[in-house]
Amino acid sequence: MAKRIGILGGGQLGRMLALAGYPLGLEFRILEDAAESPAGQVAPLVSGPLDQNLVLDRFAEGLDCVTFEFENVLVKAVEHLSGRLPVHPGPLGLAKSQDRLVEKELFRSLGILTAPFAPVNSATELEQAAESIGLPAILKTRRFGYDGKGQVRIDGASGVSLAWEKLGGHPLILEGLVPFDREMSQVSARSTNGEICHYPLVQNIHKKGILHKTIAPAPGIGPEHPLSHASQKAMEKVMQTLGYVGVLAIEWFQVGDALVANEMAPRVHNTGHWTMDGAQTSQFENHLRAILGWPLGSTEVTRPTVMLNLVGDYRTAKEWLAQPGVKLHLYGKSPRKGRKLGHVNVIGNTAEEASERAYAVMDWLVE
Numbered sequence: 001m002a003k004r005i006g007i008l009g010g011g012q013l014g015r016m017l018a019l020a021g022y023p024l025g026l027e028f029r030i031l032e033d034a035a036e037s038p039a040g041q042v043a044p045l046v047s048g049p050l051d052q053n054l055v056l057d058r059f060a061e062g063l064d065c066v067t068f069e070f071e072n073v074l075v076k077a078v079e080h081l082s083g084r085l086p087v088h089p090g091p092l093g094l095a096k097s098q099d100r101l102v103e104k105e106l107f108r109s110l111g112i113l114t115a116p117f118a119p120v121n122s123a124t125e126l127e128q129a130a131e132s133i134g135l136p137a138i139l140k141t142r143r144f145g146y147d148g149k150g151q152v153r154i155d156g157a158s159g160v161s162l163a164w165e166k167l168g169g170h171p172l173i174l175e176g177l178v179p180f181d182r183e184m185s186q187v188s189a190r191s192t193n194g195e196i197c198h199y200p201l202v203q204n205i206h207k208k209g210i211l212h213k214t215i216a217p218a219p220g221i222g223p224e225h226p227l228s229h230a231s232q233k234a235m236e237k238v239m240q241t242l243g244y245v246g247v248l249a250i251e252w253f254q255v256g257d258a259l260v261a262n263e264m265a266p267r268v269h270n271t272g273h274w275t276m277d278g279a280q281t282s283q284f285e286n287h288l289r290a291i292l293g294w295p296l297g298s299t300e301v302t303r304p305t306v307m308l309n310l311v312g313d314y315r316t317a318k319e320w321l322a323q324p325g326v327k328l329h330l331y332g333k334s335p336r337k338g339r340k341l342g343h344v345n346v347i348g349n350t351a352e353e354a355s356e357r358a359y360a361v362m363d364w365l366v367e
């Protein structure tokens with residue numbers, strides 16, 4: 001009988017997971033608050049609140065395995081479901097990555113570099129933290145921040161009270177500003193039987209806090225580069241410590257010849273979307289293989305790729321498809337400012353070709 005996978009969350013990541021799983025003979029069921037969602041367009045949807053055990057139980061009926069596609073899933077919901085059927089990733093990895101402070105403490109305990117940081121729960125603690133860490137620094141909410149939301153940069157002493165006015169009242173973390181050369185990320189998968197595979201390091205460029213572009217592989221970083229080894233070793237430590245199963249992403253700052261961890265995401269990741277057209281096995285397929293304990297697929301790069309996010313609005317499909325080397329992935333969402341509506345993977349036979357083709361469509365991007 002076909003394996004039936006439940007996905008908590010109905011966004012584009014759930015949609016792309018389902019689309020990757022159908023050729024493998026898998027079936028899907030989505031649980032989502034909203035009645036309409038990108039994943040609900042491609043798989044049966046149970047619409048209801050994810051914090052009610054009755055809803056979770058009804059959803060889990062007849063499923064073989066559950067996963068999730070956003071990291072703010074309630075840990076309690078994952079714990080509840082774990083009592084009935086396999087849920088991957090498990091509650092530990094989820095809980096650690098929901099709190100920036102806990103996450104940084106985990107990195108530090110494993111010898112992985114981070115920005116200097118301190119917890120902040122009052123205006124006085126913020127002043128003390130600014131003093132000890134030094135400015136500039138970034139004040140962030142410990143939980144529920146994404147795409148640059150819930151954070152304020154403090155450039156000088158006069159900005160301290162302003163930052164407190166904006167974010168005070170939430171549990172916070174102050175982080176020293178990392179003078180990075182560039183941002184990169186590591187996307188890897190670990191299966192239920194401990195097998196691990198790594199995609200190459202990729203370079204990421206953000207605009208207004210939202211991922212704008214991923215260059216895969218990261219220019220100048222071959223498989224034998226010391227940073228590739230360092231990134232994979234750090235990833236393995238985190239995965240093994242957490243007993244992690246599924247795809248995990250770690251976002252890095254490159255500072256000279258060192259990697260400094262920014263954060264991790266316990267799910268398929270926007271900086272792994274290039275794998276749909278540029279790697280032998282996509283991150284979505286490898287996530288499904290991992291949670292089912294199936295053999296992981298090759299992560300070999302088949303074509304250098306530049307991934308561009310379509311944010312806010314996009315040209316028509318027909319226009320994109322007329323461009324050489326453009327692979328279009330739309331999420332079935334209506335346009336709205338700041339909203340991720342899809343992405344294009346611009347592929348080339350060489351990195352130069354992919355980058356030239358991406359450059360040719362750069363002014364098509366609205367935001």
Ligand code: AMP
Pocket residue numbers: 115138145146147148149175176177178179180183206209251262263
């Ligand atoms: P985050 O939500 O933590 O991923 O932050 C969004 C973006 O802000 C990152 O991709 C970086 O470009 C920037 N950023 C966040 N934290 C730091 C930091 N400690 N030092 C320098 N830049 C940062």
